[in-house]
Amino acid sequence: MSKHSPADQAPIPTAPVPPAHWAASYEEEPSQASTPPQANGMTALKPFGWAKDNLFNTPLNTALTVACLVLLWLVVPPMANWLLLNASWSGSSEACREAAGACWSVIVVKHRLIFFGTYPYDEQWRPFLACALFVAMLGASGVRAFWRPWLAGAWALTLVGMGVLMWGGVAGLTYVPNDRWGGLPITLMLSVFSIALAFPLSILLALGRQSSLPAIRTFCVGFIEAMRGVPLVSVLFMASVMFPLFLPEGVTVDKLLRALAGMTLFTAAYLAEAVRGGLQAIPKGQYEAADALGLGYWQKTMLIVLPQALRIVIPPIVNQFISAFKDTSLVTIVGLYDLLTAATVATTDPEWRPYFAEVYVFAGLMFWIFCFSMSRYSQWLERLANRYTRR
Amino acid sequence: MTETAIIELRKVGKWYNSYHALRDVSLSVAKGEKVVVCGPSGSGKSTMIRCINRLEAHQTGHIVVDGIELTDDVKAVEKIRRKVGMVFQNFNLFPHLTVLQNLTLAPIWVRGMAKSEIEEIAMMYLKRVRIPDQAHKFPGQLSGGQQQRVAIARALCMRPEIMLFDEPTSALDPEMVKEVLDVMTELAGEGMTMVCVTHEMGFARQVADSIVFMAEGSIIESGSPAEFFENPKSERTRQFLGQILEH
Ligand SMILES: Nc1ncnc2c1ncn2[C@@H]1O[C@H](COP(=O)(O)OP(=O)(O)OP(=O)(O)O)[C@@H](O)[C@H]1O
Numbered sequence: 001m002s003k004h005s006p007a008d009q010a011p012i013p014t015a016p017v018p019p020a021h022w023a024a025s026y027e028e029e030p031s032q033a034s035t036p037p038q039a040n041g042m043t044a045l046k047p048f049g050w051a052k053d054n055l056f057n058t059p060l061n062t063a064l065t066v067a068c069l070v071l072l073w074l075v076v077p078p079m080a081n082w083l084l085l086n087a088s089w090s091g092s093s094e095a096c097r098e099a100a101g102a103c104w105s106v107i108v109v110k111h112r113l114i115f116f117g118t119y120p121y122d123e124q125w126r127p128f129l130a131c132a133l134f135v136a137m138l139g140a141s142g143v144r145a146f147w148r149p150w151l152a153g154a155w156a157l158t159l160v161g162m163g164v165l166m167w168g169g170v171a172g173l174t175y176v177p178n179d180r181w182g183g184l185p186i187t188l189m190l191s192v193f194s195i196a197l198a199f200p201l202s203i204l205l206a207l208g209r210q211s212s213l214p215a216i217r218t219f220c221v222g223f224i225e226a227m228r229g230v231p232l233v234s235v236l237f238m239a240s241v242m243f244p245l246f247l248p249e250g251v252t253v254d255k256l257l258r259a260l261a262g263m264t265l266f267t268a269a270y271l272a273e274a275v276r277g278g279l280q281a282i283p284k285g286q287y288e289a290a291d292a293l294g295l296g297y298w299q300k301t302m303l304i305v306l307p308q309a310l311r312i313v314i315p316p317i318v319n320q321f322i323s324a325f326k327d328t329s330l331v332t333i334v335g336l337y338d339l340l341t342a343a344t345v346a347t348t349d350p351e352w353r354p355y356f357a358e359v360y361v362f363a364g365l366m367f368w369i370f371c372f373s374m375s376r377y378s379q380w381l382e383r384l385a386n387r388y389t390r391r
Numbered sequence: 392m393t394e395t396a397i398i399e400l401r402k403v404g405k406w407y408n409s410y411h412a413l414r415d416v417s418l419s420v421a422k423g424e425k426v427v428v429c430g431p432s433g434s435g436k437s438t439m440i441r442c443i444n445r446l447e448a449h450q451t452g453h454i455v456v457d458g459i460e461l462t463d464d465v466k467a468v469e470k471i472r473r474k475v476g477m478v479f480q481n482f483n484l485f486p487h488l489t490v491l492q493n494l495t496l497a498p499i500w501v502r503g504m505a506k507s508e509i510e511e512i513a514m515m516y517l518k519r520v521r522i523p524d525q526a527h528k529f530p531g532q533l534s535g536g537q538q539q540r541v542a543i544a545r546a547l548c549m550r551p552e553i554m555l556f557d558e559p560t561s562a563l564d565p566e567m568v569k570e571v572l573d574v575m576t577e578l579a580g581e582g583m584t585m586v587c588v589t590h591e592m593g594f595a596r597q598v599a600d601s602i603v604f605m606a607e608g609s610i611i612e613s614g615s616p617a618e619f620f621e622n623p624k625s626e627r628t629r630q631f632l633g634q635i636l637e638h
């Protein structure tokens with residue numbers, strides 16, 4: 001039954017359960033649910049009528065429509081020619097020199113370098129498997145039916161599995177130190193881990209910024225403003241160059257870990273401001289109702305305030321996630337080998353140097369796939385969160 | 392004063408910065424008593440009633456609820472909030488939770504009750520406020536009157552000994568006022584101790600054991616409804632009654 005001490009229970013002499021006649025003596029109000037009138041059958045689509053009504057209804061609209069069509073005609077065919085029709089899809093660099101379009105052969109030849117950097121060539125199935133596992137788990141974590149306690153266990157197993165695959169040194173896998181890692185695994189792991197760590201941290205910072213304790217408030221404001229006031233590049237430099245100077249002699253922190261820490265703190269500061277926006281949107285009455293019911297600070301925060309506040313700020317939070325994902329490409333300045341760095345290295349081969357544009361288009365496409373997925377997912381999440389709440 | 396007082400305010404003073412919101416307010420409410428508080432806008436009615444469960448802190452004087460004095464001691468505040476339920480003008484339901492979840496949240500987390508147990512009790516309270524069929528809707532899908540009845544049921548689910556109402560009907564459309572007042576009248580009939588800020592004088596006449604009239608942060612007069620309406624002592628009260636009973 002109750003986990004409360006008898007002392008807490010004692011002073012409640014009133015009848016604990018309403019007498020049964022209450023339930024019986026009042027007739028229930030009629031339910032307000034009634035079937036809404038059915039919409040009339042959709043009128044058939046008339047493309048010409050639609051175009052006439054929407055694209056050519058005024059002289060100005062007609063002019064704009066024509067201008068757009070001309071622009072499309074000028075841009076689309078040459079682009080399609082370069083990207084697809086005249087492109088060279090396989091073969092040597094000589095074949096590319098003859099072709100008028102893009103040279104996609106460079107991707108075919110260099111994709112292992114772009115995806116996995118300097119990871120030992122024969123072992124690259126390992127980062128491939130690790131990435132596949134990681135992406136699959138990320139996808140699964142987005143599915144509502146999987147939001148169950150066992151998901152946390154699955155993540156723990158996944159992380160261990162990824163560690164084993166990437167580092168090796170056990171189960172007959174050769175050891176690969178993490179300064180040989182590169183490409184997609186670095187980009188994925190740095191971004192996902194820094195976001196996953198920054199998000200809870202940002203909530204604490206945002207709550208701390210509203211704290212009634214001056215010391216906590218000052219610390220949080222100071223941290224947020226300091227981080228937001230400097231470029232990420234300098235935070236990364238600080239994390240990788242200056243931070244080790246403060247450590248006692250003999251203690252070293254891994255370069256990857258230092259970059260992760262820098263990314264996390266930086267992202268947390270920005271996220272904290274987005275979260276704070278959500279906290280400020282919660283009406284005072286919500287706090288008062290929670291107080292009046294006797295909820296403590298953390299119960300109030302976790303059960304009432306955050307669920308509402310975070311819903312409101314899904315768009316700016318995801319915006320920050322996307323930005324953080326792309327910002328991982330800046331870790332190149334501290335000597336880490338992310339996807340974009342790997343792509344840059346791929347263009348240094350003299351034989352394929354003329355086709356750097358194709359390499360960057362490809363790397364851009366990889367970034368876009370992940371960012372666009374996040375964007376679509378956030379739209380779904382927003383709809384889910386607001387399905388029943390009318391404000 | 393009286394041994395049986397369950398709420399006791401003695402010379403309570405409260406300032407908002409330099410604004411003196413409560414001036415030496417003394418009030419004693421016996422167990423099972425129904426007190427209606429009225430007075431012009433800004434007279435400190437909300438402030439006083441919110442001091443009773445410490446949504447506002449008083450600065451001078453004493454407030455004792457069921458033998459526990461309200462101080463900065465968090466434990467005392469916690470204990471008192473478990474005994475005191477509150478209903479607000481703007482309902483303040485939790486919009487992200489269903490009606491049933493609104494009712495069961497605090498009993499589960501504050502009282503540590505089992506979910507199945509409290510859900511059964513919550514359904515009984517919803518029947519009592521006559522909206523059991525809305526249990527799985529969200530507050531935003533209900534009318535104002537229904538929302539306020541949910542708010543009353545939510546407070547009752549904590550099994551309070553005292554219920555505070557701060558203008559529970561003044562945000563409602565006229566046709567919904569009655570459904571809420573009916574529920575409150577029934578509650579009064581069952582012996583709940585109630586302190587209710589309201590300008591519904593019909594309700595006050597019918598239900599109140601005593602009426603308290605406030606102006607400018609002080610209690611100007613208090614007495615039984617009969618005395619208060621037929622024979623008000625102060626000029627200020629007569630003026631107020633004249634305005635409010637006009638229509
Ligand atoms: N948080 C606050 N900060 C400063 N002043 C306040 C605050 N809350 C209330 N006051 C002031 O205290 C006085 C009493 O307010 P209170 O809300 O108790 O009045 P009320 O009698 O409930 O009025 P109403 O009928 O309009 O609800 C008002 O003059 C108000 O401006």
Ligand SMILES: [Mg+2]
Pocket residue numbers: 436437438557558
């Ligand atoms: Mg008020």
